[in-house]
Amino acid sequence: MTATKPVATARPLPSLPSVYRSRASVELKEFFRQRESVVFTLMLPVLLLVVFGAVLDFDLGNGVTFTQYFMAGIIAAGILGASLQNMAISIATERSDGTLKSLAGTPMPRSAYFVGKVVQVLAVTLAIIAILLLIGVVFYDIDLPSGADWLTFAWVAGLGAAGCTLLGIALSSLAKNGRSASATVTPFALLLQFISGVFFQFSEIPTWMQTVAALFPLKWMAQGLRAVFLPDVMAASEPAGTWELGRTALVLAAWCVVGLLLCVATFRWQDRGSS
Amino acid sequence: MSSTPASATAVHDRQVDLEAAISIRGLVKRYGDFVAVDGLDLDIRRGEIFALLGPNGAGKTTTVEICEGYRSRDAGEVRVLGEDPADGARSWKAQLGIVLQSGAGDSQLTTREMLTAQASYYADPRDPDEVLELVGLTEKAGVRGKSLSGGQRRRLDVALGIVGRPTLLFLDEPTTGFDPEARRQFWSLIRSLRELGTTMLLTTHYLDEAEALADRVGVITRGRLVEVAVPSLLGGRETAPAVVSWTEDGARRTEATATPTALLRELSARFPGEVPDLAVARPTLEDVYLQMIGEAR
Numbered sequence: 001m002t003a004t005k006p007v008a009t010a011r012p013l014p015s016l017p018s019v020y021r022s023r024a025s026v027e028l029k030e031f032f033r034q035r036e037s038v039v040f041t042l043m044l045p046v047l048l049l050v051v052f053g054a055v056l057d058f059d060l061g062n063g064v065t066f067t068q069y070f071m072a073g074i075i076a077a078g079i080l081g082a083s084l085q086n087m088a089i090s091i092a093t094e095r096s097d098g099t100l101k102s103l104a105g106t107p108m109p110r111s112a113y114f115v116g117k118v119v120q121v122l123a124v125t126l127a128i129i130a131i132l133l134l135i136g137v138v139f140y141d142i143d144l145p146s147g148a149d150w151l152t153f154a155w156v157a158g159l160g161a162a163g164c165t166l167l168g169i170a171l172s173s174l175a176k177n178g179r180s181a182s183a184t185v186t187p188f189a190l191l192l193q194f195i196s197g198v199f200f201q202f203s204e205i206p207t208w209m210q211t212v213a214a215l216f217p218l219k220w221m222a223q224g225l226r227a228v229f230l231p232d233v234m235a236a237s238e239p240a241g242t243w244e245l246g247r248t249a250l251v252l253a254a255w256c257v258v259g260l261l262l263c264v265a266t267f268r269w270q271d272r273g274s275s
Numbered sequence: 276m277s278s279t280p281a282s283a284t285a286v287h288d289r290q291v292d293l294e295a296a297i298s299i300r301g302l303v304k305r306y307g308d309f310v311a312v313d314g315l316d317l318d319i320r321r322g323e324i325f326a327l328l329g330p331n332g333a334g335k336t337t338t339v340e341i342c343e344g345y346r347s348r349d350a351g352e353v354r355v356l357g358e359d360p361a362d363g364a365r366s367w368k369a370q371l372g373i374v375l376q377s378g379a380g381d382s383q384l385t386t387r388e389m390l391t392a393q394a395s396y397y398a399d400p401r402d403p404d405e406v407l408e409l410v411g412l413t414e415k416a417g418v419r420g421k422s423l424s425g426g427q428r429r430r431l432d433v434a435l436g437i438v439g440r441p442t443l444l445f446l447d448e449p450t451t452g453f454d455p456e457a458r459r460q461f462w463s464l465i466r467s468l469r470e471l472g473t474t475m476l477l478t479t480h481y482l483d484e485a486e487a488l489a490d491r492v493g494v495i496t497r498g499r500l501v502e503v504a505v506p507s508l509l510g511g512r513e514t515a516p517a518v519v520s521w522t523e524d525g526a527r528r529t530e531a532t533a534t535p536t537a538l539l540r541e542l543s544a545r546f547p548g549e550v551p552d553l554a555v556a557r558p559t560l561e562d563v564y565l566q567m568i569g570e571a572r
Contacts, residue, residue, distance in 0.1 A: 011398040013365055022395035026384065033383035033419075097380030105343060106439070107369040108396040270345065 013107055023108070023116030031086075031120050041086055041124060045078040046131055052199070053140045060201070062233050067140045072225035073198035075132050076160065080189055080218055082124040083161045087117060087168025088185045093178025096271060104269035114169075121165050129157065142229070149228045152245065156224035159252040163217045166259025173266040192218045197226075203237050210239060217255045220248045291354045296321045296443050296474040297342055302351035304337050304498075311337045313498035315351070321442075324465065324475045326489035326506075328482070330568055334498040335478045336376060339447055342476070343373050356443055369398055372441030372473075376448050378432045382420035386412055386431055389420055390438050397439035409467070410434045411460055425452040433461070437468065444468065446477045450484060462487055482561040492560075496568050510563030522551040 031037055052074075053067045060066055094100050103113060136142035145153050168185075175181035193199060195209045196219040202210065213219040226234070227243035235243050292298040297319040304312040312334040319325045329335050340346045341353060344360040353360055358367045382389055387403055394400035407413045410430040415423060423431060433449055446465075450458045458481075465475065465488050479485055485492050486506045493503040507513060517535040521528055521542060532538050535555050542550045 013369055013398050014395060019395060022392050026388075026392045029388065030383050094380060098375060098377045099380035099382075101345070101377070102373070102375060102379040102435070105345070105368065105371070105373040105375070106393065106396045107365040107398075109365065 016109060016112070019109060019112045020115045023112045024119035027116035027120035028123055030090075031124060037086065037090070041081045042128055042131070045074050045081065045128060046135060048077075049074050049132055049135055050139075053136075060234070060237075062231060064230055064234055065140075066201075067136075068142060068229055069201065069226065070198075071132070071136050071140070071142050072229045073193075073196075073222045075129055075157075076196075076218055076221035076225050077189075077193050077198045078128040078132060079125055079157055079161050079221060080164055080192070082128055083121045083164035084168035084171070085185050085189050086121065086124065087165055088171040088175070089178050089181045091117070091169060091172035092175040092181035095172065095268065096177035100269045101271075117169070118165065121161060125157065125161050145228045152224065153228045156221060156228070156248065156252070159249065159256065160217055160221035160224070163252050163255035163259055166256060166263055167217070170259055170262035170266055173268060192216055195219075197222045201237070203239065214251075217252055220251045224248045224252075291352045292318055293354055293357045294321070295319060295354070296323075296356060297325075297476065298352075298354045299338070299342075300352045302338065302341065302353060303349045304334070304341065304346065305349050311498055312341075312348075315495070315498065315500050317493060317500055317503070319474065319476060321474050322469075322472055323490040324469055324477060324488050326485035326492045327476065327478045327495055328485055328492055328564060329478075329495035333495045333568075335495055336447060337498075338495070339445055339476065339478060343371065343445055344368070369396075369439065370442045372436040372439055372444040374432050374436040374444070374446045374449050376451075376478075378428060379420075379435060385417050385419055386423070386434070387416040389431070390434055393435050394438045399440055401438050401440050403438060406434045406438045409437070409464055426454065426457050429453065430457070430461070433464070437473075441473060443474045443476070446475060446479075448478055448480065450479065450481065458484065482559070482564055486560045494564060494567050501567060506560055509560060510558075510567055512558055512560070512563050515558045515563070518556045519554070520556075521553045527552075 049070070052070050056066045056070065058066050060069060091100075100113075104110075133142070133144065137144060171185060172181060175184060192213070195205060195213040196202070196216065197205065197213070198218070202213075202219070202223070205213070210219075223238065223243065224245060226238075227245060232243075235241065238244070240247075289300060291300050295318045297317065299315055299317040302312050302315040302317075303310070315334070315338060317338075327335050327339070337346060341348050342355050342360055344355075344363040347361065356367065356370055358364070360367075384392065387407065390403035390406055394403055404413070404416070407416050410433055412427060412430055412434065415427060420428070420431065429449065429452055433446070436444060436446070450461050453461060462484070465477075468475070477485070477488065489506055491503060492506050492509055494501050494509070502509060504510075514533075516531040516533050518529055518531050519535050519538050519542075520530075530538060539550075539553075539555070542553070
């Protein structure tokens, strides 16, 4: 690079914040205008809450109903859908249909693409939490968290969403296109939900399944949210006999690191075979 | 036909030309054992429209995508607007417009929203509405990308390629799927961009398109450039025998001749009035092109 080279662009390139705003707006429109993603990601957890809440309204002791227990699990599952499933499917689609390749040919700073995705995940996560809380409070007598529980809620949801977003971006590189991403990630997520204490009480699941579940973020997100929604006396029925909030933070943070490393190692702007 | 470029366009200098829009020396690209580009030299001047012709698999798209910064090369030197595409800085990309063969993907955004977003990446973009007008999509401004027809979709790809006001525009088979009228409209769009000084590298399968638009054409087969010339001179077209045909005694007669004027004089002496069904034809660009790629095979 020499300084004498003729540069045709007299005006400076747009600032990072302005491109970030533009990408955020694109990503929000892409998500909320697509019927499939809205139904799949937003409405499915809502439907599950309505159905399970009405059908499985049994008592878990200590004045706690399964619906309260399920509230924590379905919020965790909702976050998983908004981050991991959403990222894996949408990015695999954009890679196979040429959207990513086109963007890579523009002067858009590459960070802007990821900022847009993060804004999308944040918006969808907040929307899903708000809707689920609203339904829980109005129809199923769920008490909103109070005081320090909000703080726990915020970091469990935030750290969980961050780790799952990174993992989702990494998973997108494994799929050939959006359809195949959906076909692999959706059953994987469903399986995780079954063994991570979303649909069943975690303590009722065979120990080896608990061990498998403990390798992935969802179990820790659900457990952390149970600490928010259930009275502390219920901690006794967790595997460790406590909420294990410290370990939850550590595992979720570790997934953020692992997810980030996987993203950096695997992210491609083009389909395989063209480089 | 020799495989050296015509002398007027020969690459004398082994050094890449930093002043050229695109300058390529000894470019090699392999995919496994397959040599896609095999020692290609090419210079494209600033302000010209250059058409790259060649059969599928000849190395056109590979060459173009190396220039665009999408692909790595195995050997050779490439400079695009004076810079190595492998470095691909933002300020360099800001001067390019790229219309990929595959186009961009589906979108929930309207055409105007897509152009506005694309414009936001550039320093000095064109007005999105102006660009819609240029490509004839004004009426589709509020329609979502995924609802456009194939030809409209392609015009949107071109619009996205020019909204950043590029000095160098890459067009990889831009008119595939266009009806004849849409192609004519596209041609006049390209000509008006040329008036504004935009350099263009066009790949196409339509020989009439190359002839109508390009200042120079290059024919590439098996990863090598076999000739670069002005369309009317490609393959010795201007000196190739002309084919004169007419009707005589109820039968169609044709004669290939290097001196068609002399033959016409003879014919006009032979017939009292008009020579029946007279036609004089030079080989078309397509004729010489097919002959060239046939010989190279």
